[in-house]
Amino acid sequence: MIPIPLFALAGFTTGSGMRMLDPLLPLIAAGLGITVSQATAVIAGFVLPYGLVQLVAGPLGDRLGKVRIACFAVLLYGLGLLGSGFATGLPTLVLLRAWSGCFAGAVIPLLMAHIADSVPYAERQVAISRFLTGMVMAQLITGPVCGVVAEAAGWRMPFLLLGALALGVGGILAWKLGGNLWRRPEDAAAGRGMAAYVDLLHRPIGRWMMGVAFLDGFLLFGGAFPFVGSFLIEEFGRNAAQSGLVVAGFGIGAFAYTRGARALLRRFGEGGLLAIGGLGCAGCLAVLALATGWPMVAAVQVVLGLGFYMFHGVLQTRATEALPEARGTAVGAFALALFLGQSAGSLAFGLGLAVIGYRGDFALAAFGVLALTVYARRGVRA
Incomplete structure (x- = not known):
């Protein structure tokens, strides 16, 4: 192997x-x-x-x-x-x-x-x-x-x-x-080639997986995350290098998840990881909407990285069981839905900046992630 x-x-x-x-x-x-x-x-x-x-x-x-x-x-x-x-x-x-x-x-x-x-x-x-x-x-x-x-x-x-x-x-x-x-x-x-996608969408777990992946990309991967750096520059006067270092804190939190996944899974189970990660992301986005200084944003980035991978990791693992006889198709469909959500989320967040600004966008994303967590949690229980 x-x-x-x-x-x-x-x-x-x-x-x-x-x-x-x-x-x-x-x-x-x-x-x-x-x-x-x-x-x-x-x-x-x-x-x-x-x-x-x-x-x-x-x-x-x-x-x-x-x-x-x-x-x-x-x-x-x-x-x-x-x-x-x-x-x-x-x-x-x-x-x-x-x-x-x-x-x-x-x-x-x-x-x-x-x-x-x-x-x-x-x-x-x-x-x-x-x-x-x-x-x-x-x-x-x-x-x-x-x-x-x-x-x-x-x-x-x-x-x-x-x-x-x-x-x-x-x-x-x-x-x-x-x-x-x-x-x-x-x-x-x-293999049934592209027809396997039809099989996937006929299954409740397949439709659930595609939906949560799209919303995951829309609210987080393409929505809130890519704009944190520009938020630091425009709201708190940081330069590009400084904002890059702050945003890198997300990777620190994500790396902590990869090292502690076994202990976290044993302690909380899949449902617990999903709930804690989703609620953590929603809370961090709310803090971003209310942040009064860049150190607060820096601290949030580390927690956001950990929370996101706790949440996203469960979704990815569930995706591998959506179509066991064609897992490549199922995981590829998950990635495609995530990508489409990411693309749409970037456009929506960018349009939102002109109307409600960074803080308003982050606040809306926080409420969206909260609703997504409830929806995803129900799917995992089912």
Whole structure:
């Protein structure tokens, strides 16, 4: 069996591909002779394929083998990163970022589904939390490290280094698979392709899972979370570097969850984790709406990271049981619903800023998360 830390490292490489541009846009713009506004196209170029590839990656993994497809995806993702490091113009860079996003999006859902296939449900949330360590660390350190490397060696170097890491991880995965890299696993599902999504939506747990994932993305992942940094800058006069350090506190709380998931699950159970995490997130958003200084925001970020992963971790684990005969499809559907909610939430929160401001948006999100927690809790009990 391939060790989970290797899967976590694969998750780190793809998660880093999403976060690496946070400090690089001004340098890319200067290097290519364009404006920062134009350079933001490289973000959209990655994110859209990353979300939409879930439609095909899950059924493909169910039919041909989840780890096999994830391995090829990591390797092709690494090639896209290396190519990005040599791009000479914005169109080429956007195209290569789209290539990278398309393959990066397949990795985490497929590996999570494989873990669900391999680990009994009683131990599954703990195993998934260990796997998510890679994604959490990507959120925590990728931006600062890429910023330092780019300042010292130019914006191309982070692409080259991360591309080399992805190829290295993909190579180790291929080595671990051995001859199985070229053979479909005997226990792979026969698969119904895209028709498996119809099966999923026919099941109450499938509809519940898609609903809570969308609202999770709408209220938190795409709604409140991305705007905390700009809130610090505009409300409390922090600069970009200071706000980045404060927001990184979210990763500290998330990392605490990955280390303590077993003890937390034993103490509170799934229902308790969901309730405590959801209520904690709602409370933290309410505090943000009332914050009187940036230290209060900094403290909230750590608690918010812990609470979110307590809540989100239960939802992810439940998603692995929504369609046991096609887990790749189920986890991919969860990721797609989360992505769609994230996209809609970003737009809604941005529109809300013009009407009720940051504090009003955070307050509304707090009430929304409270309602979502009640709804999700009922689904878990059912």
